[in-house]
Amino acid sequence: MEPARKVNRKAVxxxxxxxxxxxxxxxxxxxxxxxxxxxxxxxxxxxxxxxxTYDKPAEPGSVPANALSGKLLPVPSGFALGPDLxxxxxxxxxxxxxAVEGFKEARGGMSSSExxxxxxxxxxxxxxxxxxxxxxxxxxxxxxxxRIMQADPGxxxxxxxxxxxxLEFTADGREAPKVDGFPDAKCSLLAIGEEKKEKIxxxxxxxxxxxxxxxxxxxxxxxxxxxxxxxxxKNQLNHLKSPGESV
Numbered sequence: 001m002e003p004a005r006k007v008n009r010k011a012v013x014x015x016x017x018x019x020x021x022x023x024x025x026x027x028x029x030x031x032x033x034x035x036x037x038x039x040x041x042x043x044x045x046x047x048x049x050x051x052x053t054y055d056k057p058a059e060p061g062s063v064p065a066n067a068l069s070g071k072l073l074p075v076p077s078g079f080a081l082g083p084d085l086x087x088x089x090x091x092x093x094x095x096x097x098x099a100v101e102g103f104k105e106a107r108g109g110m111s112s113s114e115x116x117x118x119x120x121x122x123x124x125x126x127x128x129x130x131x132x133x134x135x136x137x138x139x140x141x142x143x144x145x146x147r148i149m150q151a152d153p154g155x156x157x158x159x160x161x162x163x164x165x166x167l168e169f170t171a172d173g174r175e176a177p178k179v180d181g182f183p184d185a186k187c188s189l190l191a192i193g194e195e196k197k198e199k200i201x202x203x204x205x206x207x208x209x210x211x212x213x214x215x216x217x218x219x220x221x222x223x224x225x226x227x228x229x230x231x232x233x234k235n236q237l238n239h240l241k242s243p244g245e246s247v
């Protein structure tokens with residue numbers, strides 16, 4: 001199953017003094033059950049460790065064409081659509097209007113003041129849309145998840161800086177690789193499992209290109225090639241800059 005982080009995300013947001021972001025990062029933007037109107041592909045089976053197998057799912061339908069999903073990196077050679085991104089399926093899009101409506105309807109675990117701060121944050125974002133796609137390498141030994149958010153450029157920049165601090169807080173202390181050509185991108189590493197006996201490694205990254213924020217996650221059984229994951233992330237960023245030219 002997907003590796004879980006070792007800290008409570010909402011607690012991190014509160015400690016950092018950004019209650020408004022707790023509903024987005026901690027709740028979060030990508031896993032709100034309230035976004036029921038998202039266009040998504042059919043659910044797929046989840047990733048399993050090396051040595052185990054699962055029945056190949058039925059071929060999913062396709063998400064209707066839209067400009068934001070077109071900003072996601074197409075499935076590269078040697079990869080296929082991966083496991084579900086929570087309940088959103090492995091390839092989804094939701095408009096900004098529907099996303100904001102969904103977030104405002106989601107009130108669980110939040111005080112009235114927290115909801116007010118969240119709504120102020122959403123208004124500042126001027127959210128245009130959310131999209132996501134997962135990828136799995138042949139053999140199902142690793143999984144890549146990419147999620148993008150399109151919104152007001154200034155607000156996206158602020159949001160990304162908070163997300164980067166969150167990555168620093170949850171990292172396991174190892175030096176994360178840089179993303180060549182994208183100095184403002186930020187990555188962090190986190191091994192999952194009992195200390196010194198971790199079986200799964202993961203890398204999380206955040207970057208902004210124009211009015212689009214990209215959150216990236218890759219994980220798999222050790223030994224895990226972080227350099228390959230970073231190259232995948234770089235290809236996504238290049239695709240945003242020059243669609244059709246990424247490799």
